[in-house]
Amino acid sequence: MIERYAKQPFRFFSCMELREVLGKRAVDVPRLLELIEEAPADSIYYHTYSYYLRHAYTQQLYSNDFANWIALYAQDRVLGERLGVLDPFEFSDIEQLRGEILSIMADHLNHSTVVTRCIVSEPFEFIRSHVIEIPLGLEATTLGEFYDALAIVEVGAVYNHVCEARMRKKPRSADFADWLAWEEGLGLQDLASKVEQAARLGLSLEGMRNKILRLCDQELTRQRAS
Amino acid sequence: MLEYYRDIAPQGTVELLQQLGRRVEGKSLVHVNSTRYGGGVAEMLHRLLPLFDELGIRVRWEVMAGSDLFYRATRSLYNALQGSRQRITPEMYDAYIECNRESAKRLNLDAEFAMIHDPQPAALIDARPHGATWIWRCHIDVSTPQHSVWQFLRPFVVRYDAAVVSLPKFSQRLPLPQFLVYPSIDPLSEKNCELQPDEIDKVLQRLGVPRDKPILLQVSRFDRFKDPVGVVAAYRLVKKSHDCRLVLAGGTATDDPESVEVLAEVQEAAGTDPDVHILLLPPTANLEINALQRAATIIYQKSTREGFGLTVAEALWKGKPVIGGETGGIVVQLIPGVTGFTVNSPEGAAFYTKRLLNEPELMAVLGRQGKEYARHRFLITRHLQDYLGLLIYLQERGRTG
Numbered sequence: 245m246i247e248r249y250a251k252q253p254f255r256f257f258s259c260m261e262l263r264e265v266l267g268k269r270a271v272d273v274p275r276l277l278e279l280i281e282e283a284p285a286d287s288i289y290y291h292t293y294s295y296y297l298r299h300a301y302t303q304q305l306y307s308n309d310f311a312n313w314i315a316l317y318a319q320d321r322v323l324g325e326r327l328g329v330l331d332p333f334e335f336s337d338i339e340q341l342r343g344e345i346l347s348i349m350a351d352h353l354n355h356s357t358v359v360t361r362c363i364v365s366e367p368f369e370f371i372r373s374h375v376i377e378i379p380l381g382l383e384a385t386t387l388g389e390f391y392d393a394l395a396i397v398e399v400g401a402v403y404n405h406v407c408e409a410r411m412r413k414k415p416r417s418a419d420f421a422d423w424l425a426w427e428e429g430l431g432l433q434d435l436a437s438k439v440e441q442a443a444r445l446g447l448s449l450e451g452m453r454n455k456i457l458r459l460c461d462q463e464l465t466r467q468r469a470s
Numbered sequence: 471m472l473e474y475y476r477d478i479a480p481q482g483t484v485e486l487l488q489q490l491g492r493r494v495e496g497k498s499l500v501h502v503n504s505t506r507y508g509g510g511v512a513e514m515l516h517r518l519l520p521l522f523d524e525l526g527i528r529v530r531w532e533v534m535a536g537s538d539l540f541y542r543a544t545r546s547l548y549n550a551l552q553g554s555r556q557r558i559t560p561e562m563y564d565a566y567i568e569c570n571r572e573s574a575k576r577l578n579l580d581a582e583f584a585m586i587h588d589p590q591p592a593a594l595i596d597a598r599p600h601g602a603t604w605i606w607r608c609h610i611d612v613s614t615p616q617h618s619v620w621q622f623l624r625p626f627v628v629r630y631d632a633a634v635v636s637l638p639k640f641s642q643r644l645p646l647p648q649f650l651v652y653p654s655i656d657p658l659s660e661k662n663c664e665l666q667p668d669e670i671d672k673v674l675q676r677l678g679v680p681r682d683k684p685i686l687l688q689v690s691r692f693d694r695f696k697d698p699v700g701v702v703a704a705y706r707l708v709k710k711s712h713d714c715r716l717v718l719a720g721g722t723a724t725d726d727p728e729s730v731e732v733l734a735e736v737q738e739a740a741g742t743d744p745d746v747h748i749l750l751l752p753p754t755a756n757l758e759i760n761a762l763q764r765a766a767t768i769i770y771q772k773s774t775r776e777g778f779g780l781t782v783a784e785a786l787w788k789g790k791p792v793i794g795g796e797t798g799g800i801v802v803q804l805i806p807g808v809t810g811f812t813v814n815s816p817e818g819a820a821f822y823t824k825r826l827l828n829e830p831e832l833m834a835v836l837g838r839q840g841k842e843y844a845r846h847r848f849l850i851t852r853h854l855q856d857y858l859g860l861l862i863y864l865q866e867r868g869r870t871g
Contacts, residue, residue: 258482258486258489260486260490260855260856260859261859262649262856262859262860262863263649263650264647264648264649264650265635265638265641265648265649265650267641267642267643267644267648299843299846299847301805301808301809301839301842301843366801367639369638369639371638371650374859374863376490376859376862376863378486378489378490379489380482380485380486380489381485381489396481396482397481397482398480398481398482398483398485398486399480399481399482400486401482
């Protein structure tokens with residue numbers, strides 16, 4: 245077997261999220277809708293995409309904060325479910341995602357006769373996300389090196405190279421799947437598409453890491469056998 | 471020292487901190503508060519400062535000192551900001567201003583960044599050196615303050631570059647960015663480090679607590695908001711069906727007459743029950759608290775009002791199932807059915823206690839998950855990471871204007 249070397253190495257970056265409290269609070273769904281309309285894009289990002297950056301135990305019913313709060317606190321299960329099924333990675337930018345959320349909420353409110361107020365003392369608090377990227381000083385030029393590095397990096401790196409890279413449209417060299425597929429990278433199209441799919445399964449970050457490691461391991465085994 | 475955390479903190483954390491540290495290496499940072507010993511803020515600064523230093527940040531800690539009147543004034547301000555009605559005289563406000571003015575002359579505030587902790591030194595903002603970035607670190611809940619007191623403090627606070635709060639709901643409307651940073655515990659401190667079984671046995675023996683039956687524990691000051699009488703009521707309900715002991719461990723403050731009253735109420739509620747142990751511990755009893763928490767079967771923090779409630783994180787770190795009041799920071803630490811249970815009454819506490827005593831497997835699962843959750847969210851390494859991130863953000867914002 246001839247080991248494939250990438251022309252452009254993969255450089256691992258982790259990230260951390262600094263959370264800014266915006267002081268905007270909603271106690272019912274109509275107010276939540278108004279605030280989603282006017283919230284900065286980084287706040288919509290925090291309550292949707294960066295949900296994946298949180299610890300798996302805090303991940304509730306659905307993979308965005310709006311759906312969870314509406315279902316659990318504003319007691320509107322139907323609207324919670326309609327928002328809960330949204331996959332943020334289907335949208336090409338935050339504004340498209342915001343538009344879809346607003347349209348679902350407006351449609352639901354237009355057809356609803358009762359406005360339920362939040363019945364517990366937990367208003368929806370708008371938070372804005374500031375993502376700080378951190379170089380880890382680790383790089384890979386072969387699949388084996390990629391596997392070894394991915395196994396030990398801080399889990400924020402998984403978020404950075406799977407979620408953040410796709411969302412912020414970073415260069416191909418910063419996205420796991422893109423680099424694996426790229427000719428300047430490893431040129432492994434099949435593995436790349438499986439890795440891309442792994443990000444869409446709704447797994448926690450550790451779950452994503454383990455899934456991608458398993459896929460790389462299978463590919464390494466296949467290469468050794470051929 | 472950072473190396474000591476390598477096997478404790480989540481994977482890759484030490485490297486992450488080192489990389490973050492490089493971005494602010496050589497910068498100077500001064501922390502200012504009003505006491506070097508006693509209280510959660512001082513405890514945390516003692517542990518955090520060596521870590522900042524190791525990462526190449528030129529860190530200092532300055533402590534303001536004042537007259538008795540200043541301390542009385544700041545105690546009242548502190549309580550009033552947290553919503554308790556206080557009478558604050560003009561002389562007390564004057565003492566506050568005067569002490570801040572004097573401290574500004576005495577303390578070395580020359581640093582690129584300053585983190586000013588809590589309301590006591592907030593007025594030092596008058597002495598901010600040109601070009602320095604000042605952060606007000608508010609550890610308390612100022613969401614429903616006594617109006618007149620907030621009106622007094624607000625003009626100082628609004629001149630800071632940023633504020634840091636422990637929970638979103640603790641924040642106030644302010645025209646400056648407010649960041650969210652949870653407080654933390656240090657897994658290597660005397661209160662949280664690993665203990666050998668025989669050490670735990672010795673401490674419990676010394677405290678007169680036999681280990682012959684399940685131990686229910688609450689560690690907290692004898693304060694009405696911690697609801698120790700409610701804990702005794704919950705124990706009574708549990709005791710009808712399950713043989714167990716209750717340990718209430720805490721202290722009273724000599725300057726707080728209410729705590730003496732609450733202690734008397736708890737003693738009365740406990741009566742002559744030999745299975746109820748009321749332990750008055752000094753503030754330095756870290757080893758004793760550690761041993762009690764490790765010996766406990768279930769740990770309560772049944773507060774009716776709470777700040778962040780770091781005793782919950784301490785209990786989670788020891789792998790114990792926790793039952794806490796649905797208030798303050800307890801709700802971000804206890805995820806119902808995952809890391810513990812939140813309750814609103816003694817009956818609720820009794821219900822979950824019985825359930826846990828009946829299901830040892832559930833206790834083990836909650837304990838394991840709680841420890842893992844604390845590892846990611848409530849250890850000092852995450853706290854340091856957030857502070858470094860804040861310094862980097864403010865530094866870069868300063869560069870870009």
